[in-house]
Amino acid sequence: MSFVLHGVGVSSGIAIGHASLASHAALEVAHHIVPEDQVSNEISRLDIAFNGVREELEALNASVVSGPATPEYGAFLELHRMILDDPTLSTAAKTYIAQNQCNAEWAITQQMGVLMAQFEEIEDPYLRERKTDVIQVVERVLKILLGHPGYVPIPLKHDGDSILVAHDLSPADVIQYKQHRFTAFLTDLGGLTSHTAIVARSLNIPSIVALHHARGLIRDNDVLIVDGAQGVVIVGPDEHVLTEYRLRQNELELEKQKLKRIKATPATTLDGTAVELQANIELPQDVEQVKENGATGVGLFRSEFLFLNRDSLPGEDEQFEAYRTVARKMRGMPVTIRTFDLGADKNLDNAKRVAANPALGLRAIRLCLAEPQMFNTQLRAILRASRYGQIRILVPMLSSVSEIAQTLQLLENAKQSLRQEKIPFDEKIQIGGMIEIPAAALCLDVFMRKLDFLSIGTNDLIQYTLAIDRADDSVAHLYDSLHPAVLRLVAHIIRTANRTGVPVAICGEIAGDIVFTRLLLGFGLRTFSMHPAQLLTVKREVLRSNLPDIIPLAQKILKADDPERIQGLLTKLNG
DSSP states (O other), X not given: OOEEEEOEEEEOSEEEEEEEEOOSSTTOOOOOBOOGGGHHHHHHHHHHHHHHHHHHHHHHHHHHHHSOOOHHHHHHHHHXXXXXXXXXXXXXXXXXXXXXXXXXXXXXXXXXXXXXXXXHTOSOXXXXXXXXXXXXXXXXXXXXXXXXXXXXXXXXXXXXXXXXXXXXXXXXXXXXXXXXXXXXXXXXXXXXXXXXXXXXXXXXXXXXXXXXXXXXXXOTTOEEEEETTTTEEEESOOHHHHHHHHHHHHHXXXXXXXXXXXXXXXXXXXXXXXXXXXXXXXXXXXXXXXXXXXXXXXXXXXXXGGSSSSSSXXXXXXXXXXXXXXXXXXXXXXXXXXXXXXXXXXXXXXXXXXXXXXXXSSOHHHHHHHSHHHHHHXXXXXXXXXXXXXXXXXXXXXXXXXXXXXXXXXXXXXXXXXXXXXXXXXXXXXXXXXXXXXXXXXTHHHHHHHOSEEEEOHHHHHHHHHTOOTTOGGGGGXXXXXXXXXXXXXXXXXXXXXXXXXXXXXXXXXXXXXXHHHHHHHXXXXXXXXXXXXXXXXXXXXXXXXXXXXXXXXXXXXXXXXXXXXXXXXXXXXX
């Protein structure tokens, strides 16, 4: 049977292959028989895991008490506590271990099955649906037992034409897939500019999120066509449709080959204005793709990805090697390293913090300042690597001058420690700030007195300006990069920085979207940083642009407040 699913395309291209389903939770566990003398150890592991979940729920409850939260959220926590304390789950699981001499993971999943069967017999549909809460509680216990909170295991069997289908993937999950070959990936959850989607684009394969029920409707090994540009998945296509999409796939490949011809061409507009096109990376090995696409620097090295998918923090030497590798490979071109932006949807594996709204909580520079030793380790590593290239430091999520002052003091402390140890570094290393909070955009003059350069993080700037969680697909339709408030903030930042001579770039997703290329050039932007795969397409748009024609239309768009008029003017600008 053939059917079509619609979602949000986050990475374009066409893939044809077989579905490879990843478990959306850690519920598929192995069964082990343990020696009799290890039974008490398995029971202790289970007790520790249950206590760990109790602590998590208490922390969540504390956040409810101290901050704004709905009564439903409190009721949800109470229900999960009740399930956790229900002897049918906890006591029975321990009895199961003792009677069957098995591992704790297997015992808790078997007991979950018993509870699920009981819920299935309930006539009341509302109460019957509470089985979902049982699954969520058991997931929490299993994550602690397995020591891999949040991980989605990679399917054991996949080959060159596998298309990964998952319920959800964290950025840490996605980064694992850089080492595995999938031709596309699909998820039930996610939004266009969620961090997961951004990392997905870095894989440079067709990807679709927010499919809602794909994990439940698609079966393992189903033949799929994924059209990333249209956000369409065709399950079980007939031969006629397959032939049509194979033809389109070939056409896209020819288009890519043509673009490679402009790799070495300087990015200059028709009127002779030079434009810098740099690349965003997550890991040192991404530099190869940066060079393949002719970038003139690394505009954003998301260093937090060095911290993910591991049980311990990267030490100073390990970080130093990663930063030095990138600097050396870029051979004197600028490399902008963002200090770790952890704490929202990108967390350390051993993180204990549970926040009601992590996007507004202890993340990015706030976390760095709260963990000065961890921050100092990274600053020393960056400084040590700075003598091997043109390295710059970029600080994320600044919102106040005091944060800049604290950061500069910590940087000076790191420099002083290196001087005392007679370790060379670039004494004049530049430090910049990401402008991604409206407060920073509105106090730009004060920020610019302290910083050497600016980089606009439009993904978070839009999120915070419009008060929309970009990871929540239920409000994804409200996320609007063309909202007048967003355009005016972006134009204000570029204009203010240009007026005072402070270098400014955009490293958010709109920098790699050719719909925005001419508009941003018209606002005065001259440095873009994007995923390497988007670079040649944007360069082609720059080569076709003529600033004297663009600037008047860009100013008209800036003054417009009607969405239809903005869209009409943008179409004319790009025509």
